[in-house]
Structures are given as C-alpha cells and as structure tokens.
Amino acid sequence: MPAPTTLRHFDPPRDQAAVAGLWTSVFGANSIHRDPEFAVHQQRAVDAELFFVAESESVVVGTVLAGFAADRGWIYSLAVRANQRRRGIGRGLLLRAERALASRGCETASLQVAQGESGTVQFYEKTGYHPTPLGTMSRRLAGY
Ligand SMILES: CC(C)(COP(=O)(O)OP(=O)(O)OC[C@H]1O[C@@H](n2cnc3c(N)ncnc32)[C@H](O)[C@@H]1OP(=O)(O)O)[C@@H](O)C(=O)NCCC(=O)NCCS
Numbered sequence: 119m120p121a122p123t124t125l126r127h128f129d130p131p132r133d134q135a136a137v138a139g140l141w142t143s144v145f146g147a148n149s150i151h152r153d154p155e156f157a158v159h160q161q162r163a164v165d166a167e168l169f170f171v172a173e174s175e176s177v178v179v180g181t182v183l184a185g186f187a188a189d190r191g192w193i194y195s196l197a198v199r200a201n202q203r204r205r206g207i208g209r210g211l212l213l214r215a216e217r218a219l220a221s222r223g224c225e226t227a228s229l230q231v232a233q234g235e236s237g238t239v240q241f242y243e244k245t246g247y248h249p250t251p252l253g254t255m256s257r258r259l260a261g262y
Contacts, residue, residue: 128169191219
C-alpha cells in the first residue's frame with residue numbers, strides 16, 4: 119500500500135533544495151530547469167500561490183507551477199518523481215493548478231510538451247488536453 123500523498127503550496131525555504139533536486143532528476147540538464155535553484159527563486163517572486171508540491175512521507179515527490187495573463191493560464195514544471203508515477207499524483211497536481219487558474223478568471227490552461235515525449239502526451243490526453251494549431255516562437259534574451 120503506497121504512502122499517502124498530500125498536496126500543498128510550495129513553502130520556502132523548506133522546499134527549495136528538495137524541489138531543485140527533483141527538477142534535476144526529472145528534467146535533467148537540457149531544459150530551462152538546468153539552474154533549478156534560480157528557477158525556484160524566480161517562481162517564488164512571481165506568485166507563490168500558484169506553486170504546488172506533492173509530499174509523501176515528508177519528501178517532495180512532485181511539483182507544478184501555474185501562471186497567467188488575462189484569461190489565459192499556463193502550466194509549467196509538472197514533475198513527479200520517477201518511483202512515484204502512475205499513482206494519480208500528476209493528475210492531482212494538475213487539477214490543483216487548474217483550479218487556481220480558474221479561480222483567477224482563466225478560461226484556458228495551456229502547456230508545452232517536448233517533441234517525442236509520447237508518454238507525457240498520453241498523460242495530458244488522459245487529463246483533458248488536446249493539441250492546438252498554434253506553434254511556439256521563442257528567442258533568447260541574453261544581452262538585455
Ligand atoms: C507526466 C507525469 C507528470 C505524469 O505523472 P503521474 O503521477 O505518473 O500521472 P498520473 O498517475 O496522475 O496519471 C494520470 C493518467 O495518465 C496516465 N499516464 C501517466 N503517465 C503515462 C505515460 N507515461 N504513458 C501513458 N499514460 C500515462 C495514467 O495511466 C493515468 O491514466 P488513468 O487515469 O486512465 O489511470 C510524470 O510522468 C512526469 O513527471 N514525467 C516527466 C516530466 C514531464 O514530462 N512533465 C511534463 C512536462 S510538459
């Protein structure tokens with residue numbers, strides 16, 4: 119019987135190192151989380167109320183962040199520790215983030231999935247997401 123999992127707001131500074139470690143193990147070095155300490159710090163500064171963690175036996179096993187502009191919400195950094203997957207933790211975290219966005223007036227929740235991540239796509243399809251015809255455009259801001 120797996121240990122129970124609780125979902126709660128990110129609690130700095132208690133969670134900072136644990137979240138950074140989780141992001142390193144889940145996302146590796148080739149992502150926007152390559153400096154997880156910085157990423158955690160940045161998100162705290164934006165809206166700590168939209169930063170949730172899953173905890174099991176006093177260990178942080180999952181995260182999700184949300185953000186929004188007007189009525190459009192975004193989901194970021196959904197991560198569940200590898201040995202805790204397929205227990206509903208990802209779905210639960212996503213739901214918390216979606217409800218937080220809805221309560222702030224957001225009408226949509228969107229996210230990006232790396233190409234080739236078919237398991238992640240299946241997860242999002244199971245949780246109600248579908249592809250859109252919109253592509254992403256991006257540039258680096260180094261030098262500003
Ligand atoms: C994607 C991720 C968050 C899913 O977390 P999880 O806790 O395992 O997901 P859940 O247990 O809540 O699964 C919800 C549903 O999705 C399905 N699902 C989850 N992972 C799946 C996979 N890899 N392939 C197919 N289906 C999957 C589950 O079977 C479940 O379906 P059900 O409700 O019919 O039983 C987790 O695998 C992860 O952290 N992946 C690496 C990071 C990542 O890709 N994050 C997303 C960034 S865009």
